[in-house]
Amino acid sequence: MCWQRWGVMSVTLSKLSLRNAKRQAQDYLVYFVTVVMAAALLYSFNALTFSQEINTLAQSMEMLPAMVAMATVVVVCVFGWLVAYATKFMLLRRGRELGTYLLIGLENRQVARLFFLENLAVGGCALALGTVLGGLLYQAFRALTLALFKQPYRFSFGFSLPALGLTAVCFGLIYLFALGRSRKYIRKAKIHHLIYFDRLNEGVVIQTRKKRRWIFGASILLGVVGTGLLMVRDLAIATAGAGCLILFLFGFFLSFASGVPAFFDKRPARKYRGVTLLVFRTLTAKLATMGVLMATISMIFTATILSEGSGLVFQGLFEGRAAENACFDLYLGVGDGRDPTVYTDYIEENIPVERSLEYQVYLSGGHTVRDYIESQTVYYYFNFVQEPVLRWSDYAALRSIAGYRAVELPEGQYLFHCMTYLEDALKSYDRPLTFGDITLQPGGVYTEHLSQSGGTVNGRGYILVVPDEAVEGLEVHHWAYVAKTAQPVTRAQFYDLWDINERTSSGIASNAITTRANEEAEVATQTALCVFPLFYLALSLTMTAATILTIQQLSESERYKRQFSLLQKLGMNRREMAKALRTQFAIYYALPAVPPVLIGAPFILHLASLPEPGVMVGMSSPLSIVTISLGIFFLIYAIYILLAYTSLKRNVLPQ
Amino acid sequence: MLQVQNIEKYYGSKNNVTKALDRVSFDVEAGEFLAIMGASGSGKTTLLNCISTIDTISAGKILLNGVSVADLSEHELAKFRRERLGFVFQDFNLLDTLTIEENIGLALSLNHQDPGTVQNQVREVAGRLGITDILTKFPYQVSGGQKQRAACARAMVAGQSLLLADEPTGALDSKASKNLLEIMTAMNRDMGATILMVTHDAYSASYAKRVLFLKDGRVFNELLRGERGRPVFYHEILDVLAALGGDVSDVI
Ligand SMILES: Nc1ncnc2c1ncn2[C@@H]1O[C@H](COP(=O)(O)OP(=O)(O)O)[C@@H](O)[C@H]1O
Ligand SMILES: [Mg+2]
Numbered sequence: 013m014c015w016q017r018w019g020v021m022s023v024t025l026s027k028l029s030l031r032n033a034k035r036q037a038q039d040y041l042v043y044f045v046t047v048v049m050a051a052a053l054l055y056s057f058n059a060l061t062f063s064q065e066i067n068t069l070a071q072s073m074e075m076l077p078a079m080v081a082m083a084t085v086v087v088v089c090v091f092g093w094l095v096a097y098a099t100k101f102m103l104l105r106r107g108r109e110l111g112t113y114l115l116i117g118l119e120n121r122q123v124a125r126l127f128f129l130e131n132l133a134v135g136g137c138a139l140a141l142g143t144v145l146g147g148l149l150y151q152a153f154r155a156l157t158l159a160l161f162k163q164p165y166r167f168s169f170g171f172s173l174p175a176l177g178l179t180a181v182c183f184g185l186i187y188l189f190a191l192g193r194s195r196k197y198i199r200k201a202k203i204h205h206l207i208y209f210d211r212l213n214e215g216v217v218i219q220t221r222k223k224r225r226w227i228f229g230a231s232i233l234l235g236v237v238g239t240g241l242l243m244v245r246d247l248a249i250a251t252a253g254a255g256c257l258i259l260f261l262f263g264f265f266l267s268f269a270s271g272v273p274a275f276f277d278k279r280p281a282r283k284y285r286g287v288t289l290l291v292f293r294t295l296t297a298k299l300a301t302m303g304v305l306m307a308t309i310s311m312i313f314t315a316t317i318l319s320e321g322s323g324l325v326f327q328g329l330f331e332g333r334a335a336e337n338a339c340f341d342l343y344l345g346v347g348d349g350r351d352p353t354v355y356t357d358y359i360e361e362n363i364p365v366e367r368s369l370e371y372q373v374y375l376s377g378g379h380t381v382r383d384y385i386e387s388q389t390v391y392y393y394f395n396f397v398q399e400p401v402l403r404w405s406d407y408a409a410l411r412s413i414a415g416y417r418a419v420e421l422p423e424g425q426y427l428f429h430c431m432t433y434l435e436d437a438l439k440s441y442d443r444p445l446t447f448g449d450i451t452l453q454p455g456g457v458y459t460e461h462l463s464q465s466g467g468t469v470n471g472r473g474y475i476l477v478v479p480d481e482a483v484e485g486l487e488v489h490h491w492a493y494v495a496k497t498a499q500p501v502t503r504a505q506f507y508d509l510w511d512i513n514e515r516t517s518s519g520i521a522s523n524a525i526t527t528r529a530n531e532e533a534e535v536a537t538q539t540a541l542c543v544f545p546l547f548y549l550a551l552s553l554t555m556t557a558a559t560i561l562t563i564q565q566l567s568e569s570e571r572y573k574r575q576f577s578l579l580q581k582l583g584m585n586r587r588e589m590a591k592a593l594r595t596q597f598a599i600y601y602a603l604p605a606v607p608p609v610l611i612g613a614p615f616i617l618h619l620a621s622l623p624e625p626g627v628m629v630g631m632s633s634p635l636s637i638v639t640i641s642l643g644i645f646f647l648i649y650a651i652y653i654l655l656a657y658t659s660l661k662r663n664v665l666p667q
Numbered sequence: 668m669l670q671v672q673n674i675e676k677y678y679g680s681k682n683n684v685t686k687a688l689d690r691v692s693f694d695v696e697a698g699e700f701l702a703i704m705g706a707s708g709s710g711k712t713t714l715l716n717c718i719s720t721i722d723t724i725s726a727g728k729i730l731l732n733g734v735s736v737a738d739l740s741e742h743e744l745a746k747f748r749r750e751r752l753g754f755v756f757q758d759f760n761l762l763d764t765l766t767i768e769e770n771i772g773l774a775l776s777l778n779h780q781d782p783g784t785v786q787n788q789v790r791e792v793a794g795r796l797g798i799t800d801i802l803t804k805f806p807y808q809v810s811g812g813q814k815q816r817a818a819c820a821r822a823m824v825a826g827q828s829l830l831l832a833d834e835p836t837g838a839l840d841s842k843a844s845k846n847l848l849e850i851m852t853a854m855n856r857d858m859g860a861t862i863l864m865v866t867h868d869a870y871s872a873s874y875a876k877r878v879l880f881l882k883d884g885r886v887f888n889e890l891l892r893g894e895r896g897r898p899v900f901y902h903e904i905l906d907v908l909a910a911l912g913g914d915v916s917d918v919i
Contacts (some may be wrong), residue, residue, distance in 0.1 A: 164827035284772055289765065297764040381812055571763075578760050582821075583749025584777050585742065 028246070042566065042655055043098050044138060046559040050091045050552065051142020056150040057084060057548050058175035069161045070537045071503075083545040087552045090184050090312075094556040096190035097132060102192050105567060111206030124198040128191050135187045142354055143179060147171055153544070160536040182267065193353070205392065224267045226287035231263025233570070239611050242619045257314065259606060261307040268603075269299035287592035290579075291629055294572075294596050299603075302564065306604050313608035313645070316553045319640035321616030323546030328632025329623050330538035336431065337469075338531035339414045339461040341497040343508070345373075345468030345524035347490040352518050355509060356493065363505055368495035371406035372458065376398065376476060379570040381428075381441060385474070388437040392473060393624075400471040400489060402429070407477045410470075413496050416460050416481040419449050425455025432459050432629060438474060468492070468524045500529035543613040547644075554645060558652035565600065565656050571666040580666045589665055594657075599652050606648075613638050668861060669718070669829060670697035672725030676713055676884075686712040689884040690698055690727070695863055697828070703865040705881035711865035713818075715833050716862070716882070719752055720744045731829070749777045753822025754828040755815060757837035761806040763850070767817045768793070768802035774825045789899040792824045793859070812843030816850060820889040823860055830854070832864040836871050848874040869908065873901035880911060887911055 034493055060066055061077035103110070113123050147169060158165040234256045241253025276283040283289050309623065337343070342363070346352045352370075360364065376399035385392050402410075404421050407429070411418065421427060426445055428438045438457045445452050463469040468490045509525050576589050620634035628634060676688035688712045695701050700776045705711050705894060716722035720736050720859055729736050731751065739747060753774075754760070763769045771789045776782065783903070794797045795799045801809045809817075822830045836844035852874055854860040864875060872878045874897065880888040888907055 085720075160672075245693055280786040281783040283781075284776040284785040288775070289769055289773065290762075293764040295770065311887075355693055575762055575764075578762065579777075581719065582750065582774060582777055583745045583747070583752070585745050657812070 027241040040561045044480045046555050047138040049141040049489040051139045052146035052149050055146030055179040057144050058149040058178045059172045062174045070533045072537045077596040079545045082291045083548045090552050090556050092186045095186050099190045107206040108152050111203050120199045124195045126561045158475050163569040177495050204234045224667050227263050231260045235260035250268050261310045265306040266303040269296050272296050275506050290592045291596045310604040312553045312557040314552045314611050317608050317612035320550045324637045325620045326542040327539050331535050332627030334531040334535045337463050337526040338528045340494045341528045342501050344493040347468040352491050354512050365495045370493050373489045374401040374483050375489045376401045386436050395467045395472040400478045403480050403483050405480050426452040427455050427477040428457045430452050431464050432473050437458050449480045472604050501527040506530050544607050554648045562652050562656040567664045621650050668697045670730040672728040676722045677725045682848040698873045700862045702875035702878045704872045709881045710884040719831050745838050753827040755818040755832040755835045762808050771821045774821045778825045792820045796820050811839050815847050830860050830862045834866050869904045873897050
């Protein structure tokens with residue numbers, strides 16, 4: 013009997029709530045899209061962690077699942093927050109409707125159930141759609157990863173069951189948390205409160221002028237100090253810096269909204285100029301109740317930009333360091349006068365070599381160039397007690413094996429080959445050098461990659477190249493071998509060489525074995541390990557925050573619509589209305605993004621300039637990293653802003 | 668100053684047409700206080716919207732100071748509305764994010780007045796309408812009567828020549844209604860405002876100098892107050908309504 017009644021009611025009610033849901037769909041479309049994207053992201057990254065193909069690409073790729081899992085925990089929390097926030101928000105916006113159900117005699121329990129089922133249905137749709145999208149997204153990640161490892165990619169669409177399961181669990185957690193909260197709220201809600209919630213006017217944040225000014229000033233100061241502290245290479249101090257920044261954001265956003273009306277009250281002439289009045293009142297009405305939210309969003313944006321920037325810095329660091337060593341298919345450097353034949357025998361037997369060179373790196377007997385470099389740059393750390401020297405004929409062969417263009421060594425001259433960061437210093441070195449009874453004049457500087465970062469390689473940052481006769485009588489620093497191989501050196505071969513090394517010498521550190529294949533795999537691994545999880549995080553964070561901002565904006569469309577239709581009656585131009593809306597929009601979305609840029613840009617610049625010079629170059633130069641991190645952030649952000657703006661413009665401006 | 672000539676207005680699609688206005692004609696002289704009376708659904712709001720150029724007419728002509736509003740472009744219409752017309756609506760229509768002062772000042776800033784003089788102009792008008800002490804409040808902090816007075820202030824602060832009021836007392840109690848109507852009378856008498864008010868309420872209409880009766884979209888009768896007192900005029904209006912055969916209880 014009771015069930016029957018409930019059944020009948022729930023049919024009409026679900027019709028009603030469906031109609032309501034439709035009406036609100038426009039406002040919450042952006043939210044729905046984000047939830048779908050959340051499911052897609054969760055699924056694709058879960059699939060990545062469960063993929064045998066991906067995780068065995070390189071040995072350290074085994075770490076990928078753990079890294080992604082850690083990111084997933086954060087991502088679930090972030091999306092959980094988003095869903096909880098949006099659900100509560102919709103609940104309050106629909107208070108009148110839900111309150112009316114109570115008014116006509118439904119029990120709180122039933123209304124809560126209705127709301128719960130409704131949201132569960134929406135969540136289920138999002139999960140289903142998102143998983144399909146995630147399947148495609150996974151293919152994109154897979155293609156990207158395989159390309160990174162220079163492996164062939166073949167499209168093969170399919171779903172990974174464990175990934176599906178894990179995604180469903182994550183989604184379940186997100187939704188149960190959010191819905192549990194709103195269910196509790198409805199169960200306790202009073203009709204009056206539900207019905208009249210949307211009538212409540214935004215409370216003006218009451219603060220005395222003096223207090224507000226004090227908070228505003230102090231927060232700006234904290235922001236500057238915090239950004240500075242963040243760059244100190246000390247965990248405790250950097251943490252304190254982060255604390256300062258959080259205080260800054262809250263102080264700033266809480267004092268800002270209430271400070272603006274005060275500012276204009278004292279300057280009525282400015283207030284009444286153009287569309288200022290409308291823009292600032294619309295904004296402050298919104299911001300007055302959004303201070304904490306704005307600060308939180310700003311914090312999220314800061315975290316996003318910082319994680320994008322750090323991801324790129326680490327990636328650039330690995331890539332830059334590897335590039336120097338990836339110039340030869342195979343390089344061996346054996347110091348301390350040990351017998352190199354154990355290696356060459358192995359190579360002869362196991363690795364097909366197209367061309368190879370055995371040579372020696374000599375010591376010049378002096379260190380005037382090093383002294384000069386040290387006087388010119390602060391960055392140089394030396395490994396060689398004396399200047400490292402290469403014989404001209406060896407150098408010419410090395411260039412040829414590495415595939416560089418041939419160069420000349422004019423009579424009576426010497427050359428420098430160096431890493432780019434020493435180029436300027438060495439170009440300005442104009443003194444002759446003497447080897448025995450031969451005196452040589454400076455003849456030029458070359459800067460291609462040549463394995464120059466270490467002890468038993470071609471110098472530390474730079475090496476001298478002298479005519480063959482000049483090295484006679486010079487001390488040998490180490491023996492070296494390079495080869496151009498028919499195929500890339502395999503991982504097994506590489507490990508064999510290191511095994512030989514371990515068996516035959518005690519001081520492993522003094523020897524160097526590098527292969528192009530290994531360096532590249534290493535870079536690919538590091539890229540996958542730091543870029544994927546960090547960008548996974550960054551993407552989720554940006555989307556969440558942008559969605560909340562957009563929900564807030566779109567939920568005002570009814571009010572904006574009334575406002576603009578009145579303004580039209582009062583004779584405002586459509587052009588001016590569009591301008592007011594645009595300006596309001598621009599400021600609204602710029603506000604939470606400005607502090608993160610001001611904090612993030614200097615921090616990333618600083619972080620990117622920490623590694624030794626010559627590493628962070630090209631796409632990884634500090635400036636391009638800042639540009640790319642901000643670019644990615646603003647690209648995603650812009651999509652949301654554009655979506656919100658077009659939807660709002662269409663809905664609220666009179667025809 | 669305003670001539671309405673034979674205007675018609677239809678709503679709806681081809682096979683389901685509502686005739687909201689049917690050959691309505693009348694003139695409004697400068698400095699007049701004209702009331703248009705009619706039952707709910709008789710086309711009052713439609714008429715007012717047509718005059719205020721918010722809505723377009725299906726046939727006929729509306730001339731304001733000799734200019735036909737149909738000939739004006741969208742841009743000119745907007746300019747026309749903000750310079751010449753003032754509005755007071757039943758449901759107040761103040762922007763709730765703006766203070767009372769700013770709501771009034773809005774009319775000036777829309778007219779691109781020198782921003783420096785806005786505040787003083789607003790204060791002057793507010794003083795005359797007795798709302799000086801609520802200027803810094805937000806609409807939700809003041810009473811309905813005060814909101815309507817603020818709307819009146821907005822409707823005349825920029826020197827608009829015609830005040831259009833749509834059931835201005837509709838949402839007010841009798842005391843606040845009386846107060847507002849007295850203020851409108853004073854605006855008409857002392858400040859030379861031309862007022863066109865539509866209402867379904869005979870009491871409100873009795874404050875006007877002339878009353879037009881609208882029924883089913885047509886003008887049925889006209890009543891001039893002349894030198895008679897307001898209570899007398901009020902009873903005459905009721906008599907006309909009764910004679911019109913309209914449902915009197917609906918009108919009162
Ligand atoms: N936008 C519209 N679409 C269709 N019919 C309308 C519209 N506006 C008003 N009407 C009809 O026109 C007639 C007059 O309406 P209205 O001018 O609002 O009357 P009043 O203001 O006197 O109560 C009514 O029958 C109403 O149903
Ligand atoms: Mg009406």
